Amino acid sequence: MRLALRTAREHGFTQVRLKVDGADFRAVLDSEAMPPTTIEIHSVAVAAIETTVSPEPRVIESPTVGYFRSSGIEVGHAFEPGDVLGQVEAMGIMNEVIAEGSGTIESVLIENDEPVQYGQAIFALGASE
Secondary structure (H helix, E strand, C coil), rough: HHHHHHHHHHCCCCCCEEEEECCCEEEEEECCCCCCEEEEEEECCCCEEEEEEECCCCCCCCCCEEEEECCCCCCCCCCCCCCCEEEEEEEEEEEEEEEEEEEEEECCCCCCCCCEEECEEEEEEEECC
C-alpha cells in the first residue's frame, strides 16, 4: 500500500484506490494541487517466500593447537556435561576436551595423534537426550 501511495504522489495523482482480495481502499492525496486524477490497482501479486533454516551441526571443538589424543570414544557414545572426551597435547601439556552438554557422538572427525587447530571440530554430535 505504501508503494502505491508513494508512486501515486511521485506521478502527481491526487487519489488512489486499491482493491485487494475484496478489500477496497481509497485515499485522497492532495485535493488542492491538481484536478482529480485517479489510479486504480485491482490486484496486487504477493509472492510467498518460503525459507528453511538448517541448524548448524553440533560439534565439539579443540580447545587449543596440538595433537589430538583419543580417550577411546567411538560413534554412538553417550556423554554428559563435564565428561572428558579426549585430550589435545600442546608442548607436552595435556588439555582435556570436555563436553559442555549431553548427547551422543555421531562421528569422530579427527583420528588419534592427528594435529588439530584451535576451534577445529573433533566430534560431530547427535541430538541431546
